[in-house]
Amino acid sequence: MKHFKPCLALAAAGLVAGCAQTPAPPPETEAAAPSAPGATFTVPVVYETLDNGLKVVLSPDDTAPVATVAVYYHIGFRNEPKDRTGFAHLFEHMMFQGSENLGKMEFIKLVQGLGGSLNGSTRFDFTNYFQTVPAHRVETVLWAEADRMRSLQVTQDNLTNPQGVVKNEVKVNVLNQPYVDTGATLAMVNKYFGNIASPAARPAQPDISEPRQEVEKRFTRVDPLAPRPGLAWAYHVPPRGTPEHYAMVLLASILADGEDSLLHQKLVKEKGYAGGVGAAINMLGNPFNYEGPMLWVGYLIHDPSHSADTIMADVDAVIDGLRSTPVDAETLDRALVKFRSGFYDTLASGFGRADLLASYALFDDNPAGINNIEAGIRAVTPELILQTAREYLRPGNRTVLVLEAGAGQPAATMSQQPGQ
Amino acid sequence: MKNLILTSGFLAALVLPTLAGANEMPPPGGEPKDFSLAEPVRFELDNGLSATLLEFGTAPKATIYVSLAAGAVNEGEATWLSSLTGDMLKEGTENYTALELAETAGAMGGGLSVGSGDESTTVYIDVLSEHAADAVKLVAEVLQRPTFPASELDRIKRDYLRSLAVNKQQPQALASQAYSKLLYGDHPFAGEWPTEAQLAAYTIEDVRDFYEGNFGAQRARIYVAGVFDQARVKAAITEAFGGWARGPQRVIDIPADPAAPGVALVDRPGAPQATIRLGLKTIDPSDPAWTKLVFTNTLLGGFFSSRVTENIREDKGYTYSPRSSLASHYRDGYWTQSADVSIEHTGDSLREIYGEIYRLRNEAPGADEIERVRNFMTGSFIRSNASRLGILGLIAFIDYHGLPREYLTEYASRVGAITAEDVRMTTEKYLVPEDMSLAVVGDLSQVRPQLETLPQLEGRLPD
Numbered sequence: 001m002k003h004f005k006p007c008l009a010l011a012a013a014g015l016v017a018g019c020a021q022t023p024a025p026p027p028e029t030e031a032a033a034p035s036a037p038g039a040t041f042t043v044p045v046v047y048e049t050l051d052n053g054l055k056v057v058l059s060p061d062d063t064a065p066v067a068t069v070a071v072y073y074h075i076g077f078r079n080e081p082k083d084r085t086g087f088a089h090l091f092e093h094m095m096f097q098g099s100e101n102l103g104k105m106e107f108i109k110l111v112q113g114l115g116g117s118l119n120g121s122t123r124f125d126f127t128n129y130f131q132t133v134p135a136h137r138v139e140t141v142l143w144a145e146a147d148r149m150r151s152l153q154v155t156q157d158n159l160t161n162p163q164g165v166v167k168n169e170v171k172v173n174v175l176n177q178p179y180v181d182t183g184a185t186l187a188m189v190n191k192y193f194g195n196i197a198s199p200a201a202r203p204a205q206p207d208i209s210e211p212r213q214e215v216e217k218r219f220t221r222v223d224p225l226a227p228r229p230g231l232a233w234a235y236h237v238p239p240r241g242t243p244e245h246y247a248m249v250l251l252a253s254i255l256a257d258g259e260d261s262l263l264h265q266k267l268v269k270e271k272g273y274a275g276g277v278g279a280a281i282n283m284l285g286n287p288f289n290y291e292g293p294m295l296w297v298g299y300l301i302h303d304p305s306h307s308a309d310t311i312m313a314d315v316d317a318v319i320d321g322l323r324s325t326p327v328d329a330e331t332l333d334r335a336l337v338k339f340r341s342g343f344y345d346t347l348a349s350g351f352g353r354a355d356l357l358a359s360y361a362l363f364d365d366n367p368a369g370i371n372n373i374e375a376g377i378r379a380v381t382p383e384l385i386l387q388t389a390r391e392y393l394r395p396g397n398r399t400v401l402v403l404e405a406g407a408g409q410p411a412a413t414m415s416q417q418p419g420q
Numbered sequence: 421m422k423n424l425i426l427t428s429g430f431l432a433a434l435v436l437p438t439l440a441g442a443n444e445m446p447p448p449g450g451e452p453k454d455f456s457l458a459e460p461v462r463f464e465l466d467n468g469l470s471a472t473l474l475e476f477g478t479a480p481k482a483t484i485y486v487s488l489a490a491g492a493v494n495e496g497e498a499t500w501l502s503s504l505t506g507d508m509l510k511e512g513t514e515n516y517t518a519l520e521l522a523e524t525a526g527a528m529g530g531g532l533s534v535g536s537g538d539e540s541t542t543v544y545i546d547v548l549s550e551h552a553a554d555a556v557k558l559v560a561e562v563l564q565r566p567t568f569p570a571s572e573l574d575r576i577k578r579d580y581l582r583s584l585a586v587n588k589q590q591p592q593a594l595a596s597q598a599y600s601k602l603l604y605g606d607h608p609f610a611g612e613w614p615t616e617a618q619l620a621a622y623t624i625e626d627v628r629d630f631y632e633g634n635f636g637a638q639r640a641r642i643y644v645a646g647v648f649d650q651a652r653v654k655a656a657i658t659e660a661f662g663g664w665a666r667g668p669q670r671v672i673d674i675p676a677d678p679a680a681p682g683v684a685l686v687d688r689p690g691a692p693q694a695t696i697r698l699g700l701k702t703i704d705p706s707d708p709a710w711t712k713l714v715f716t717n718t719l720l721g722g723f724f725s726s727r728v729t730e731n732i733r734e735d736k737g738y739t740y741s742p743r744s745s746l747a748s749h750y751r752d753g754y755w756t757q758s759a760d761v762s763i764e765h766t767g768d769s770l771r772e773i774y775g776e777i778y779r780l781r782n783e784a785p786g787a788d789e790i791e792r793v794r795n796f797m798t799g800s801f802i803r804s805n806a807s808r809l810g811i812l813g814l815i816a817f818i819d820y821h822g823l824p825r826e827y828l829t830e831y832a833s834r835v836g837a838i839t840a841e842d843v844r845m846t847t848e849k850y851l852v853p854e855d856m857s858l859a860v861v862g863d864l865s866q867v868r869p870q871l872e873t874l875p876q877l878e879g880r881l882p883d
Binding site: 039061110115116133134135136144225258259260264265272275303345349 | 443444445446447448449450451452453454455476477478479480481510518519522523525526527528529530531532546547548549550574575578579582583585586588589723724725734791792795796797798799800802803805806807
């Protein structure tokens, strides 16, 4: 059996990065623009909107005879109506409870019985359902998704008219559909989704905008089960799609993506506080698949012999460096290469591509915008990195969370009757 | 270019699962498509290192993966020394400091990743296509010229102590360890944890000795997959690895089966759940019946629509995520049913799991169920091989176990040929309830009385 390998699994932050809300053209610059072009990678995008408002995105890929079908509803846990808090997540589960032609849990059995995998999740700004299936089974999955979009069976008396809530949302359907021509696939989507009624307008959206944060916030929590203390920090990031946001994506990479990153070098290698540093813009996704305010979050689990203040002083020293001097060309080049490497894999994976296409269709009405992300990242200059760090990596722009380890649990004791 | 066809048209015959109470049946979909793959290019260097190159996908990326036959099996009493050696590989080489290694890897688009398992150490990096040949050279540097700087040892040992402390608080880790001990006794596959004193005592000489005793060309296989210049990469492998000494021969230490099944109970007073591991040693992937056993495991507890999952999750609600699985070493395999169950249903859960095994031993499943599992397995096979690392992992698995190449190309037809009676007989032959070992982590004041009611455990509970 695998022994428990002693290493910390850290989220691969910065594997995906980039952005675009108002598809801001990359700034026209300039002398120090990062290095050699190297390969680029774009994906085909076919975009249609059905008469009932359903947005449909198709993107062929012939790597393997599999297809990803992803249905994204423009409702997440921070933009649901005020009196309906929790509904987005509730619906994620309701959607497996049965519809006109699919009994409870039969959606799952159907997809698995086709040789597919499936999942659903609730995120800040959307709820999604996605399946990866052998390519020739796409029509079956479209039928099933349409069935539950049209006729979800809601039986609990205390849920009043939740179908309306769902149907009022803009719906997006994305396929990563190789081996089938896009025209035929569009026809299938029309056949199964085209007659689903579209109620009037989307409900009024709550205002989730945030004022500029001026003063650092700090919280302390005690976790009675934690064997080691933890520390996390979060900075507000620039609006998605702005040049500063692209710069922030590279800043996040320079700070905490990989063993060559500045925080890894300082906190792990030099100081030995922890086995690793985790960090991400958007802890529940990537720097592109959200709408509205977002945070860059970093965290580590450390030994009790070091205080949070000591560690934060080292974090500050690293960040102050980026706020006082422009990064050198080599560091910026490296961040760009790492970005491209991770981003290409996101675009190449069925789910990763579908997720970005759906996000850009939902939030920007422009799924092809994902092909502009790389150019936006490539346009970032050391000067822009400096400006962005000065404004967004201010101490006043952050919140720090200190997690204290509880007294610990009684040690487990073991008795055994060996079979050997 | 020659192609391997992994799946093809026979799947067309398959029918859709029946839906209870549907007014309208789902459309069956179109004609299945072949999954064809470029024929891998294979070659071997004079020093015994073998190489496999696979053109795959469209993204301008390449994955370089080395599997080297050194792991826990080579440690003797020195638990976790193989991991420590693996992690120290990245701390510096004759030509690079640790920081230079990380920066060089980053500038290619990846990070060097070293993993250590029971039987092998893997070195892995994922880079932009234009850097594939240079990445091969970087991997070669790390494997052949590590300097093992003593200055870094204490930090890594502190990381290990931190991991150890976390493991000791996790019921799943505790259960797996207790269970492994039942199956493997004193063999290194038991995956014991080191004591803190033992970890602290390891020296840089221990690391160096492990490296010298276990690393070398004839134990290594290198795989490259993705979009890359094959001629350049082949030249890079030949140049960068050609001078490596053959090194020591691979050590094969196949564990004996336990003399008798055991029971281990780990007390966590007040825990609301019991963590269960139930299972036994079985055949390994080189056995002709392996795919039948994989099929049987899938049907019994290996996916959402499996019998055990439907029973104790969907029907009874005892647990959220039960799962059965097969795992293997070289010429060694075992089957395990895992579940975290509500503590008051520990006995009930086990009764149902045993019950499902008996039922499958006695009665062949229906055609619909066979069909569903067959589709699931074939689809999983395609999906899991639709990425560079996925397909490399499968090719490496085939190499490791010395399986025929048809294992890959005839997988789908092998799965397609399995019958309901095959599944029943496979269960009868390999999943014998009376031979199963059991580990439970939970509040024993609640768990023990429930276990005492199970006939399978009569007279077997530890004091």
